[in-house]
Amino acid sequence: MRVSKERVKAQLVVVGMIGLMFVALSSALPVGAAPTVSEHVVSTAGPTGTPAVTSVACISVGNCVVAGYGSGDQAFVRAERSGHWSRAINPIKNLGKVIGSSLYTLSCFRDGCLIFGEFTPSKGSQTIAHFTVSYSGGTWHKAKLAALPLGSAKGFDESGISCEDSRDCVVVGRLPYSDNSVSVSDFVSAPAVLTMTNGVWRSPTLIGAKTAGLPPSSFSDLSCPSWGNCVAVGIGKVDGHFRSIEATETNGAWSPVTSPFPKGWDVLSVSCPTTVHCTVGGSINSASRGEAFVSSEQSGLWLHAVQVGTAWTVKTGYSGSSANLLFCASATTCVVAGMVDGPRATMNGKFSVSSVAWVANETGGRWNAGAMIGYRAGKINEGQVDDLSCPSATSCVAVGQSGIKNSKMFQIGRADNFVATVTP
Numbered sequence: 001m002r003v004s005k006e007r008v009k010a011q012l013v014v015v016g017m018i019g020l021m022f023v024a025l026s027s028a029l030p031v032g033a034a035p036t037v038s039e040h041v042v043s044t045a046g047p048t049g050t051p052a053v054t055s056v057a058c059i060s061v062g063n064c065v066v067a068g069y070g071s072g073d074q075a076f077v078r079a080e081r082s083g084h085w086s087r088a089i090n091p092i093k094n095l096g097k098v099i100g101s102s103l104y105t106l107s108c109f110r111d112g113c114l115i116f117g118e119f120t121p122s123k124g125s126q127t128i129a130h131f132t133v134s135y136s137g138g139t140w141h142k143a144k145l146a147a148l149p150l151g152s153a154k155g156f157d158e159s160g161i162s163c164e165d166s167r168d169c170v171v172v173g174r175l176p177y178s179d180n181s182v183s184v185s186d187f188v189s190a191p192a193v194l195t196m197t198n199g200v201w202r203s204p205t206l207i208g209a210k211t212a213g214l215p216p217s218s219f220s221d222l223s224c225p226s227w228g229n230c231v232a233v234g235i236g237k238v239d240g241h242f243r244s245i246e247a248t249e250t251n252g253a254w255s256p257v258t259s260p261f262p263k264g265w266d267v268l269s270v271s272c273p274t275t276v277h278c279t280v281g282g283s284i285n286s287a288s289r290g291e292a293f294v295s296s297e298q299s300g301l302w303l304h305a306v307q308v309g310t311a312w313t314v315k316t317g318y319s320g321s322s323a324n325l326l327f328c329a330s331a332t333t334c335v336v337a338g339m340v341d342g343p344r345a346t347m348n349g350k351f352s353v354s355s356v357a358w359v360a361n362e363t364g365g366r367w368n369a370g371a372m373i374g375y376r377a378g379k380i381n382e383g384q385v386d387d388l389s390c391p392s393a394t395s396c397v398a399v400g401q402s403g404i405k406n407s408k409m410f411q412i413g414r415a416d417n418f419v420a421t422v423t424p
Helices: 310-314
Strands: 036-041 052-060 063-069 075-081 100-109 112-120 129-136 157-165 168-178 187-197 218-226 229-238 241-250 265-274 277-285 290-296 305-307 320-330 333-347 350-363 371-373 381-392 395-405 412-423
Touching: 036 371, 052 112, 052 395, 052 412, 063 112, 063 381, 075 100, 075 112, 075 129, 112 157, 112 168, 157 229, 168 229, 187 218, 187 229, 187 241, 218 241, 229 265, 241 265, 265 290, 277 333, 290 333, 320 381, 333 381, 350 395, 350 412, 371 395
Parallel strands: 052 100, 052 381, 100 157, 157 218, 218 265, 265 320, 290 320, 350 381
Antiparallel strands: 036 412, 052 063, 063 075, 063 100, 100 112, 112 129, 157 168, 168 187, 168 218, 218 229, 229 241, 265 277, 277 290, 277 320, 290 305, 320 333, 333 350, 350 371, 381 395, 395 412
């Protein structure tokens, strides 16, 4: 299948990589109907060929933007106004000819949106350059180079962004460093936070130690209930072992990275409707498979894991699932989007496990079984969900890619981007 850049969220689900032990899950009994999903394929007519949609954010219901990159490694954006989508455009033409560009993180606020992107400044370059593109009043504004004081780092690999407005943003991800002595990986990496204040980018803040090898040490997601108060989650090395990590910002000051989660948790996503209520999602691993889960913080502790996406435990089988994306309007009202390897299927006598995307929602503290996205019954599917945005408690938008395998095993005959409107 046509797959986007190896985003940090996808990299973190590596069963057995971290030596995780099994942690029992509590099954929340489904209540009410599954979320309603209205799905449509995104037009493949883009500025440089078939685009890969990687991110979505919404100002309000019916007013969203999507971003990604085309088959020629060229960034593209599309905007929705009052329910109608514009054509895809290249937002960085004013920067001149670049080798490759991509957009992975964007944030919308009350009156606009801002996208943080990256590009390779020249062929064979070992560094990554960055830019921003803002959107307001139905207009995409000229891209601006983001002069980041990176020191010896080779760039900033972004995985999450939250903006108060077009001049004040916080981005989380990792800083990669060259280290020719490392045989497992070309880079040493460290979880880091990048902040723009009044239009000026500050030096990235390392939160956690530099580590070598796989999986890469990085923040995978960010949630900011108010400006200057955020929570970042990801993976890093704590006490000599790779573990799920957390860092919190309070009134503009970031805490040191900690590992407050039980062993066995791969934490991929976080959503904090208030400064005292947060929920995380991810995968709990056993020796055989991963189970998608969410957990709400109680008195500063993460103790109670609830299995989500349970509709597929009664299907024909699957090898694992994860809760990749999360939005919570309140402490007991959330929407989660994830992926599942399955249902199982065969082709030409060979066994295949297809991956499909799903969404589920919580109402009053109870989760339903969820609904599939990008799945076509009776076919061997290959799909992924890349981003989720909820402009209200009753309306969400998920984007991703889906395809159907052709007669040749492990090859995709057709792949499409999808935009799914989800009504919890």
